[in-house]
Amino acid sequence: MVKVTVCGAAGGIGQPLSLLLKLNQNVDELSLFDVVNVPGVGADLSHICSDSKTESFVPSSKEDKSALANSLKGSDLVIIPAGVPRKPGMTRDDLFNINASIVRDLAQGIAENAPKAFVLIISNPVNSTVPIVAETLKKNGVFNPQKLFGVTTLDIVRANTFISQLYAKETKPSDFNINVIGGHSGETIVPLYSLGNSKSYYEKLSQDDQKALIHRVQFGGDEVVQAKNGAGSATLSMAYAGYRLAESILKSFKESSVVECTFLNLDDSIKGAKEAKQLINGLDFFSLPVKLGVNGIEEVHYQVLQQISDDEKKLLQVAIDQLTKNIEKGVAFIKN
């Protein structure tokens, strides 16, 4: 029996993400939690004739903790797209003041009710919300770094799509699986086009076009925020991306060759984490390709950091500088 809980299930991401999860044959129970509107979403999804069972939970008041507890109990995987999205002119960091406490309270609920679950964090700013969850779980003595994932998959999805658009006659987006490392905001996002099968296409571009491509991946979120013009940020592409990571994790319970990029805590207990840390000024959190298995993150593929081009090294340094502050801010929110 596999139980998956979505916290923020009635939102722009939560709804399509829950739909995709309802269709996944590896999910037996789908639990939907939100502070509003979730009974309707749950009733709607429950009519779909896929085999999983759907339940929805909404607190009866601000003090009611039982709805969250009941939604989380027995969960194998918890995905969190709860919180507010950006409006034009805002950075992801501008969301910190509202989303930090939402994510902290949900992490507390996980510590109390589903301490062994895999936890996937979508809520922004990911560079800070993931450290918040790690610190909250640590405070409760239940932190397992192998099972905490900051969802940066949308950056990989964009990197694949955008290079393929430049070579529309010769390639399809699915030809690529670009490693995107670092964090999930602006210049902390570092796409590694110089590795793998994208190398030859990337090198054929002029320097200006290379720069424009990197910029488009780093600021792809802004394109959607501007196009939605005040009505939020990426939801459908994000639901797809969050689902891709969740699907890979569910697959890795049965297969042992699944690799995804994720923003993780580089704890010494994880194979390859120590080596990675040494290559990124000792940062505790970073997105890198990781090998997944039944216990979660089994190995960090730190070797990509040794293979990058000189231009990518420069991008990496900028990312490290910004990430240091974002991570510290998240850690301090719980520690102080």
Ligand SMILES: NC(=O)C1=CN([C@@H]2O[C@H](COP(=O)(O)OP(=O)(O)OC[C@H]3O[C@@H](n4cnc5c(N)ncnc54)[C@H](O)[C@@H]3O)[C@@H](O)[C@H]2O)C=CC1
């Ligand atoms: N990691 C990534 O790549 C991406 C992250 N995001 C982030 O995902 C978050 C959600 O975005 P949207 O779904 O567009 O927003 P939304 O406003 O449409 O949905 C958010 C949902 O969270 C719920 N919520 C608020 N407080 C809650 C709580 N304490 N417990 C449970 N649910 C709660 C709201 O009721 C709402 O239904 C934002 O922070 C956004 O910036 C968005 C796109 C990409």
Ligand SMILES: O=C([O-])CC(=O)C(=O)O
């Ligand atoms: O841009 C935003 O605020 C939402 C997000 O993280 C993305 O689309 O990558």
